[in-house]
Amino acid sequence: MIDRSFIGFEMEPFDATLEKGQMELFAKALGEKNSIYSDESVARAEGYSSIVALPTYLIRLGTRDDLTYGLFDKLGIDLAKLLHGEQEFILERALCAGEILRGVKKVVDIFDKKDGALEFVVTEIQYHDEKGRFAGIDRCTFVIRNR
Amino acid sequence: MNEQTQKLGSLKVGDTLPALQTGPISRHAIALYAAGSSDLNPIHTDIDFAKHKAGLPDVIVHGMFVMGYLAKIGTEYAPAGAVRRIKTQFRTMTNVGDNLVCTGKVTDKQSRDGATILTCALAATRQDDVVVATGEIDIVVGAA
Numbered sequence: 001m002i003d004r005s006f007i008g009f010e011m012e013p014f015d016a017t018l019e020k021g022q023m024e025l026f027a028k029a030l031g032e033k034n035s036i037y038s039d040e041s042v043a044r045a046e047g048y049s050s051i052v053a054l055p056t057y058l059i060r061l062g063t064r065d066d067l068t069y070g071l072f073d074k075l076g077i078d079l080a081k082l083l084h085g086e087q088e089f090i091l092e093r094a095l096c097a098g099e100i101l102r103g104v105k106k107v108v109d110i111f112d113k114k115d116g117a118l119e120f121v122v123t124e125i126q127y128h129d130e131k132g133r134f135a136g137i138d139r140c141t142f143v144i145r146n147r
Numbered sequence: 148m149n150e151q152t153q154k155l156g157s158l159k160v161g162d163t164l165p166a167l168q169t170g171p172i173s174r175h176a177i178a179l180y181a182a183g184s185s186d187l188n189p190i191h192t193d194i195d196f197a198k199h200k201a202g203l204p205d206v207i208v209h210g211m212f213v214m215g216y217l218a219k220i221g222t223e224y225a226p227a228g229a230v231r232r233i234k235t236q237f238r239t240m241t242n243v244g245d246n247l248v249c250t251g252k253v254t255d256k257q258s259r260d261g262a263t264i265l266t267c268a269l270a271a272t273r274q275d276d277v278v279v280a281t282g283e284i285d286i287v288v289g290a291a
Contacts, residue, residue: 026215033223034223036226036227056233059211080190
């Protein structure tokens with residue numbers, strides 16, 4: 001069982017750049033047809049500074065070894081038992097390539113069901129932009145299959 | 148307000164959005180998503196790990212790939228920045244070769260903070276009618 005005292009545990013803030021090449025590849029992987037997400041000239045013609053991030057691209061910013069595997073290690077989670085249960089993104093506005101966001105990841109809840117057969121870890125990353133304005137939230141629920 | 152927004156803005160509670168289909172999901176599609184998202188978890192990228200460590204018959208599709216497809220319901224038919232919230236529950240694993248139909252149905256339409264927001268229930272359904280993911284999306288469809 002995961003130590004419940006990790007509820008409320010907050011990781012060090014991190015800065016993440018929205019990288020254009022990575023965003024293009026992400027849009028390609030999902031077969032996104034709206035070219036505002038992959039073509040700079042289209043995005044600029046619509047008044048954006050560069051291509052716009054797809055709503056679920058926020059997941060990329062928080063996918064880092066230190067944040068992802070670092071937290072699993074700290075909590076003692078076995079990758080082979082891990083499943084992604086639920087995911088939510090809240091977006092304040094369109095985010096463009098080149099922007100740098102500051103994120104803070106926190107463990108907001110840990111609970112179990114079926115007499116501990118399934119454990120759930122809820123994490124949340126709050127993002128703010130370079131001007132300190134709220135940009136979005138990445139809220140994730142992991143499931144650990146103990147049996 | 149552009150044409151896309153007007154079309155979405157005219158939708159009422161109970162209306163459906165055009166469905167999207169993934170087509171059979173190949174290992175190549177999984178690899179491309181792993182690269183695009185940087186999620187290289189071996190359960191998606193290493194068949195030996197999937198079989199011998201995770202006890203699965205094969206690698207599985209990223210839940211986030213399914214969510215990304217569900218989000219397209221809000222991105223292919225709405226302007227950039229219109230999707231303000233998307234939530235997905237992953238109900239079962241998606242396997243190599245699965246072909247998912249992604250659907251959205253309007254469940255609510257209300258004015259909030261000076262904008263009209265359309266809320267749609269999302270579902271990704273497998274070729275054998277099993278729902279692999281459900282969710283909800285909020286799309287801004289115009290000023291109030």
